[in-house]
Each structure stands twice: as structure tokens, then as C-alpha cells.
Amino acid sequence: MGVSHVLLGVLADGPAHGYDLKRAHDERFPATKAMPYGQVYSALQRLQRDHLVEIVETVQEGGPERTVYALTDAGRTELASWLEATEPAGPYAADELVRKTVTALWRGTDAADYLQRQRTVHLGRMRELLALQASVSDTTARIAVDHTIFHLDADLRWLEAAAARVADAHQVTHRGEAKA
Amino acid sequence: MSEIQFEARGVRKAYGRTEALRGVSLTIGAGEVVAISGPSGSGKSTLLLALAGLIRPEAGEIAYDGARLDDLGEAHRTRLRRRQFGVVLQFGQLVPELTAAQNVALPLLLERHDRAAARRLALGQLERFGALDLADALPGELSGGEAQRVAAARALVTGPRVIFADEPTGALDTVGGEHLLKTLLGAARDNDATVVMVTHDNRVAARADREIFLRDGVIA
Amino acid sequence: MIRLAWRLAFARGWARPALLAACTAVVSGLLLVTLAVLRLPAQPEERLLAVITDPGTRGGYAFGAALLIIPPLLLLHQVVRLGTSARERRLAALRLAGATPAEVRRIGAIEVGIPVFAGSILGLGLYRLLRLCFGGTRFGEYPSHAVHLIPTTVAPAWWETLLVILGVTLLGVAVGALASRRVIVTPLGVTRRAAAPAPRPWGALALALAVVSGLAAMRVDGPQAHTLGMAGALVAIALALLGVMALAPWLAFTAGRIVARRARTGPVLLAASRLVAEPRPAARAAAAVGGIGLVAGGASAFVADVMAMQNDDDGYYLAPVALVAVCLLGALVVVVGSLAVHSVESLLDHRRSVASLTALGVPVDTLITAQRWETGLVALPMALIGTLLGSVVYGLGPVGGPSFVWFACTIVGLTLVAALCWVAVLAAVRVVRPWTVRAADPAHLRTE
Numbered sequence: 001m002g003v004s005h006v007l008l009g010v011l012a013d014g015p016a017h018g019y020d021l022k023r024a025h026d027e028r029f030p031a032t033k034a035m036p037y038g039q040v041y042s043a044l045q046r047l048q049r050d051h052l053v054e055i056v057e058t059v060q061e062g063g064p065e066r067t068v069y070a071l072t073d074a075g076r077t078e079l080a081s082w083l084e085a086t087e088p089a090g091p092y093a094a095d096e097l098v099r100k101t102v103t104a105l106w107r108g109t110d111a112a113d114y115l116q117r118q119r120t121v122h123l124g125r126m127r128e129l130l131a132l133q134a135s136v137s138d139t140t141a142r143i144a145v146d147h148t149i150f151h152l153d154a155d156l157r158w159l160e161a162a163a164a165r166v167a168d169a170h171q172v173t174h175r176g177e178a179k180a
Numbered sequence: 181m182s183e184i185q186f187e188a189r190g191v192r193k194a195y196g197r198t199e200a201l202r203g204v205s206l207t208i209g210a211g212e213v214v215a216i217s218g219p220s221g222s223g224k225s226t227l228l229l230a231l232a233g234l235i236r237p238e239a240g241e242i243a244y245d246g247a248r249l250d251d252l253g254e255a256h257r258t259r260l261r262r263r264q265f266g267v268v269l270q271f272g273q274l275v276p277e278l279t280a281a282q283n284v285a286l287p288l289l290l291e292r293h294d295r296a297a298a299r300r301l302a303l304g305q306l307e308r309f310g311a312l313d314l315a316d317a318l319p320g321e322l323s324g325g326e327a328q329r330v331a332a333a334r335a336l337v338t339g340p341r342v343i344f345a346d347e348p349t350g351a352l353d354t355v356g357g358e359h360l361l362k363t364l365l366g367a368a369r370d371n372d373a374t375v376v377m378v379t380h381d382n383r384v385a386a387r388a389d390r391e392i393f394l395r396d397g398v399i400a
Numbered sequence: 401m402i403r404l405a406w407r408l409a410f411a412r413g414w415a416r417p418a419l420l421a422a423c424t425a426v427v428s429g430l431l432l433v434t435l436a437v438l439r440l441p442a443q444p445e446e447r448l449l450a451v452i453t454d455p456g457t458r459g460g461y462a463f464g465a466a467l468l469i470i471p472p473l474l475l476l477h478q479v480v481r482l483g484t485s486a487r488e489r490r491l492a493a494l495r496l497a498g499a500t501p502a503e504v505r506r507i508g509a510i511e512v513g514i515p516v517f518a519g520s521i522l523g524l525g526l527y528r529l530l531r532l533c534f535g536g537t538r539f540g541e542y543p544s545h546a547v548h549l550i551p552t553t554v555a556p557a558w559w560e561t562l563l564v565i566l567g568v569t570l571l572g573v574a575v576g577a578l579a580s581r582r583v584i585v586t587p588l589g590v591t592r593r594a595a596a597p598a599p600r601p602w603g604a605l606a607l608a609l610a611v612v613s614g615l616a617a618m619r620v621d622g623p624q625a626h627t628l629g630m631a632g633a634l635v636a637i638a639l640a641l642l643g644v645m646a647l648a649p650w651l652a653f654t655a656g657r658i659v660a661r662r663a664r665t666g667p668v669l670l671a672a673s674r675l676v677a678e679p680r681p682a683a684r685a686a687a688a689v690g691g692i693g694l695v696a697g698g699a700s701a702f703v704a705d706v707m708a709m710q711n712d713d714d715g716y717y718l719a720p721v722a723l724v725a726v727c728l729l730g731a732l733v734v735v736v737g738s739l740a741v742h743s744v745e746s747l748l749d750h751r752r753s754v755a756s757l758t759a760l761g762v763p764v765d766t767l768i769t770a771q772r773w774e775t776g777l778v779a780l781p782m783a784l785i786g787t788l789l790g791s792v793v794y795g796l797g798p799v800g801g802p803s804f805v806w807f808a809c810t811i812v813g814l815t816l817v818a819a820l821c822w823v824a825v826l827a828a829v830r831v832v833r834p835w836t837v838r839a840a841d842p843a844h845l846r847t848e
Contacts, residue, residue: 262498
């Protein structure tokens with residue numbers, strides 16, 4: 001359901017229209033990409049179809065027409081049960097980083113150089129996020145940024161472990177050759 | 181880039197049979213915040229100690245402000261360190277018999293500052309690190325993180341031009357480490373001080389302007 | 401700076417400064433006694449023990465008195481090093497905080513100097529007290545006690561006293577400086593350190609030289625005999641001191657290695673491996689014991705001497721025996737003290753490893769047995785070597801050949817010293833039991 005539950009969470013504080021919802025989402029997740037307006041509306045439509053939200057009023061203040069949405073009882077129940085249920089811990093889908101590294105290692109090319117450059121990129125992104133985190137004042141927003149930072153940290157540590165394992169394997173083969 | 185403050189060339193150092201540094205060359209500009217990272221045993225701490233003049237490399241040169249640091253006599257280096265450098269290590273840095281406030285004031289007392297003035301400055305630094313209530317505690321009574329904050333306060337008490345920190349957040353959790361680091365880096369920025377820190381924590385490394393990554397005693 | 405040093409000197413409690421002061425008090429007191437004896441005219445105007453009255457044996461007596469300063473000096477050396485790792489940590493922390501080597505040296509000197517200076521002044525009082533208890537009696541006066549060991553008609557000159565006080569203070573400070581020299585060089589005293597090289601038996605050479613110069617000192621003849629004899633005796637003392645100090649680590653190391661290879665039980669293996677890993681602390685205690693052995697050996701030869709020349713007009717046959725009893729009792733106290741100091745030091749330095757042993761399930765009794773072995777393994781052989789040496793130097797010197805009495809006295813001396821030493825080991829370990837129990841608390845694993 002993804003972003004829909006976030007919207008339900010925002011609406012739990014009181015009725016809001018689409019634009020407010022988008023702004024609240026972006027504020028809560030400063031480290032992720034801003035949500036496109038279209039996605040907000042398609043999500044709202046789906047929620048309405050499933051009777052989780054309802055239109056309470058349509059206002060028109062000079063500009064375009066604005067529809068105000070509110071949580072239904074069913075929506076409230078859905079939100080509560082979503083918050084109560086735990087998320088599965090993985091498995092994590094292999095992303096491009098993993099695919100590239102593993103392929104490079106299988107190819108037997110010098111992966112160390114690539115790993116080092118990748119580290120620089122990750123560290124640069126982390127630096128940006130830390131600056132972003134320092135600039136937002138909301139605690140929950142900081143927590144959301146932490147999540148991305150910690151994932152970058154995990155990536156970095158994985159890269160480091162990969163480099164160490166490659167070095168270790170080299171040593172073992174060399175020692176094996178020396179013995180033979 | 182700002183003017184060069186540290187310049188190292190071909191620095192080597194061994195402990196018995198283990199070679200910690202195997203020819204490291206680098207420059208650090210004044211006011212720069214540099215992180216030294218790398219796997220454990222890669223020579224990070226040794227490089228930091230050599231730059232801070234705490235150990236003498238066996239080969240190579242280290243220049244500070246254009247003058248050789250590594251061939252200065254022990255007393256000269258110590259006085260230079262006392263006046264211009266602040267050092268935070270992982271542990272074993274506080275004098276166990278002195279209170280936290282006395283420990284922080286120690287560099288000032290060695291410089292023959294007035295006792296009352298030294299204590300006032302020390303308390304100010306402790307407050308900055310949120311450790312004012314620890315002022316009269318002995319190091320043995322402090323937790324690892326508290327001792328670290330006291331050590332950081334001492335490193336800043338003389339208003340140093342360079343701050344050296346070896347795993348400054350090692351004994352702290354994420355949030356506590358963040359506070360310490362923020363205070364340390366904030367104070368450094370206020371004084372236009374250079375910061376050289378060793379860390380294996382990527383989040384700490386990312387707070388630096390630049391990372392020096394060591395592997396097996398050389399820069400990767 | 402002085403305030404800082406003062407604070408550091410007493411920060412760890414009064415035990416260390418008090419022990420330092422006690423050691424130096426004994427040293428300076430004994431030196432004053434020696435000087436007083438040397439000031440006696442050819443015909444003393446007071447009743448004293450025959451060996452003192454007779455100018456021929458007086459030199460030997462003075463030598464013996466000077467020899468007595470060895471155990472307290474060795475104990476001083478040991479006390480200065482007490483809690484070495486804590487001290488190293490403190491000095492290294494001071495260096496890290498920006499103290500220059502010279503400043504740390506100064507702080508260390510003041511730290512040791514204050515109690516040592518106080519001690520050497522107290523030595524003056526000790527000398528007075530000894531004179532009161534064991535002083536000679538003027539002819540014609542009724543003797544108030546049985547043993548007359550210290551002249552009362554003569555006393556050291558004021559400048560001699562001053563020299564003793566200053567000299568002993570300087571000696572104490574020098575020992576202190578020697579003890580902290582490694583830390584002064586590096587501010588990272590505790591982080592990384594290459595293993596110290598295994599000790600070598602160079603001390604045996606110094607001991608051999610001590611025997612030679614001691615024998616020579618006792619046999620000099622001619623007009624300058626007195627001065628030469630005294631100089632030779634001092635050289636012999638210094639060499640014996642150096643030899644005992646230098647030989648002890650090798651002995652500890654070797655004994656540890658041999659025993660570790662054959663150890664069958666946990667405590668023995670633990671004790672022996674500790675000796676191999678760190679022979680020096682145990683060796684310092686053993687050196688003090690060896691010093692006492694040296695004196696005991698000398699004493700047994702001295703008794704042989706006295707017994708040989710005992711004549712009718714010196715009716716107090718009991719005096720020398722009482723003297724020996726007093727000496728042995730004193731020796732027992734010093735040995736127990738020295739071994740206890742060592743055990744406490746070892747506990748302080750290994751708090752973490754002791755605590756982790758208890759955490760592993762090693763009972764405190766096993767730790768105590770290991771302590772007993774660790775101390776006894778070095779102390780016993782060292783005491784025997786010392787005794788033999790003392791007996792040889794003192795006994796073979798003036799007499800000119802091994803007499804039967806000398807031989808018997810030496811055997812008795814060796815047996816007594818061995819028994820005494822074992823009793824001392826048991827007593828010392830018993831004395832430090834509270835420290836052991838406290839050190840075994842796994843709470844020490846938390847910090848440091």
C-alpha cells in the first residue's frame with residue numbers, strides 16, 4: 001500500500017486537501033524524493049474506492065477547486081492495524097550496487113578501485129543528508145533522514161567488507177600457491 | 181584551498197615487527213576538517229599520533245606551518261602541542277587522581293595560568309559539552325561517554341589551532357556521539373581550527389570535508 | 401606545580417608516602433649509627449659490646465651496620481614502583497595533557513621527595529631512639545639495659561647529619577626518577593609498547609665483584625687501612641645492591657620458565673607464567689628479600705665471630721643472641737612487608753585479569769595459592785643466595801679461612817632464613833587477602 005498509509009496517518013490529524021497531504025508527506029520524509037502531485041491523487045482515489053477516506057467538502061477560493069478529504073471509520077481501523085503489524089525483515093532486493101559489485105568480482109577485474117570510488121560517492125551523499133538533517137528542525141523528520149543515512153552506512157560497511165574479503169581471498173590463494 | 185598547515189611525506193612507523201605506516205604522504209589545509217578512516221589495523225591512529233607529534237615516525241617528514249615537527253625535541257613538541265593542539269583519544273587520557281574540572285584545567289595550569297581563572301575556563305568548557313555536573317567527579321566515577329566529553333572539553337580549553345580526535349564518539353551511542361561531534365566541530369569552526377579525526381564510523385567520516393582512507397598503512 | 405605534585409603524592413592515600421618515609425627513616429638512622437661508631441676514639445669512654453670497643457673489629461661492625469641499609473633501600477625501590485601501572489597511566493596522562501618531560505620529572509621528584517625528605521629527618525629521631533634503647537653506658541654509671549650497641553659519648557657532626565639527610569633524600573629522589581624514566585619519554589605509556597627484553601644474569605657479575613671487593617676491604621693493612629677499608633666496604637655494598645637488583649629479574653624469569661614447563665596444577669601454572677611474562681615486579685620484592693638474606697648471612701658470620709672472641713670480662717653472653725633474635729624478627733617484618741607490597745602491587749596492576757579469572761570461575765582460594773607460588777618461587781632462592789653471599793663476604797674476610805664455627809653458623813643461618821622466608825610468604829599472602837578478595841570482584845571489568 002506504500003504511501004497510502006502515510007496519507008491515512010496525516011488525515012488522522014484532521015481533514016486535509018490533496019496539496020496539504022503532499023506537503024506533509026514531503027516534510028515528513030525530507031530524505032526521499034518529493035511526491036508527485038499525480039501520485040497523491042491516484043492514491044486518494046484508491047483510498048476513496050476502498051471506503052477508507054471520504055470527501056467532506058469541496059471549496060473554491062478564487063483558484064482551482066479543492067477537495068477536502070477525511071478519514072472514515074474503516075480508514076481509521078486500517079491505519080491502526082497497519083501500525084500494529086510488523087514489517088517483514090527483508091529479503092532485500094539486489095540493487096544495482098550489489099549487482100555491479102558481485103559481477104565485477106566474478107569477472108575477476110580489479111574491484112578495489114571501483115569500491116573505493118563508490119565509497120566516495122556514498123560518503124558524499126551521506127554528507128548531503130547530514131547537512132539536510134541539521135537544517136530540519138522536526139524530530140520525526142530527522143528520524144526519517146536517519147533511516148536513509150543508516151542504509152548508506154550499511155552499504156558503506158558492506159563495500160568495506162567486500163574489499164576486505166577480496167584481500168583475504170587473495171592472500172589465501174597466494175599462500176596456497178607458495179605452498180604448492 | 182586555504183594555506184597548507186600539515187604536510188607529511190613518506191611517513192613510516194613500525195611497532196616491533198608490525199608496520200603500521202608504510203609511506204604516507206598528505207597535506208592538510210588550515211581550517212580543514214579531515215577524517216582518517218580505514219579498517220582496523222590500517223594505521224589510522226598511528227597517523228593521527230604522528231601528525232599530533234605524539235609519536236616520532238621512523239622515516240619521512242612531517243611539517244607543521246612549514247617547519248619540521250618530527251625532528252623537534254620532546255620538550256619543544258610538548259609545548260607546541262600544549263599551546264596549539266587539542267587531543268582527544270579513545271581512553272586513558274584523564275589523570276585518575278584529578279577531578280574532571282582539574283583535568284580540564286591542567287593544560288592551563290601547566291602554562292601557569294591563575295588557578296581561579298583556569299577553573300573558570302574549565303567549567304565553561306565542561307558546560308559547553310553538557311558535563312558541568314561532572315566537574316568534581318573523579319575519572320574513575322565517569323562512564324566511558326562522560327570521560328570522553330571531559331576529554332573533549334580539555335582539548336578545547338586552550339583554544340587550540342588544531343584538534344586531533346581518535347574515535348571521539350567511540351564510547352557514545354548515536355545521539356550522544358552526534359552531540360559531542362557537533363559541539364567539537366562547532367567550537368573548531370568558531371576558532372577556525374583544523375580538525376583531524378580518526379574514525380571507523382562512516383557517519384562521523386561524512387561530517388568531515390575530506391576523507392583520508394588508509395589500507396595496510398598506505399592511503400588507498 | 402608544587403600544589404599539583406602535592407595533590408598527586410597523596411591522592412592514592414597515605415600508604416605509599418608513609419612507607420617511603422619509613423624506609424628512608426631507617427636508612428638515615430642506620431647511617432647516623434655507622435657514623436657515630438666511626439667517630440669513637442681508640443679507647444671509648446663507655447661500655448659497649450666487645451666488637452665495638454675493639455678497634456680491630458670495629459670496622460667490621462660499622463660495615464655490618466651500613467650493610468643493614470640494604471633491605472630498606474631495596475624496599476624503598478619497591479615502594480617507589482608500587483602501583484607502577486597506575487603511576488605510568490598518571491604520568492602518561494600528564495604528558496598527554498601537555499606536561500613536558502622535564503615537568504613530569506619535576507612532579508615525580510616532588511612526589512617522591514616530600515615523603516623521602518620527611519623520612520630522612522625522622523631518621524634523626526630513630527637514631528635518638530636507638531641510642532636511648534641500645535646506647536652504651538659511661539663507665540661508672542649503672543647500666544640500665546643489657547645490650548650496648550650505639551656509642552653515646554660521641555655523635556655525628558652537624559654537617560655529617562645534614563649530609564646524611566640531604567644524601568638520603570637525593571638517593572630516594574634518584575630511585576624515584578629511575579622508576580619513571582620510561583613513561584617520561586612517551587605520552588602514550590599505556591597504549592602500545594614493545595615487550596621488554598628477557599632479563600639476563602649480568603647481576604651475577606656484580607655480585608662476584610662485590611665478594612672480591614668485600615674480601616679485599618676486610619683484609620687491607622697499613623696506615624690507610626681504616627679509610628680504604630671503609631671505601632672498599634661501601635663499594636662492596638653498592639655492588640651487592642646492584643647485583644641483587646640485577647640478578648633478581650633473571651632469577652624470577654628462569655624460575656618461572658622452568659616451573660611453567662612442569663606445572664601440573666592451575667595455580668602453579670598461573671604463578672609461573674606471570675613470572676615469565678613480568679619478572680620485574682616479583683624480582684623487586686625478591687631483591688629486598690635477597691638483601692635481607694645478605695644481612696642475615698653477614699649476621700650469622702658475625703655471631704660466629706662474636707662467639708669465637710667471647711671472653712670472660714664481657715659477661716653478657718646473652719647479648720649477641722638477643723641481638724640476632726632482634727635482627728631476625730626485624731627481618732621477618734621487613735620481608736613480610738616487602739612481599740605484601742609486591743602482592744598488592746601485582747593485584748593493583750592486574751585488577752582486570754584477576755577479575756576476569758573470577759568471572760571465568762576461578763575461586764579466590766586458587767588465586768591465593770597462585771600468589772603464594774608467585775612470591776615464594778623467587779623469594780626463597782633469592783634469600784638463600786643472599787645469605788650465602790653475606791656469610792662468605794663477612795665470614796671469610798677477617799678470619800682468613802673457613803672455621804668450623806663459621807660453617808655451622810652459616811648452615812644454621814641458611815636454614816633459619818629459608819624457614820623464615822616461607823613463613824613470611826604465608827604471612828604476606830594472608831595480609832593481602834582483603835585486597836585479593838576486593839581485586840577479584842568482577843566489577844573491575846566495567847571500566848579503565
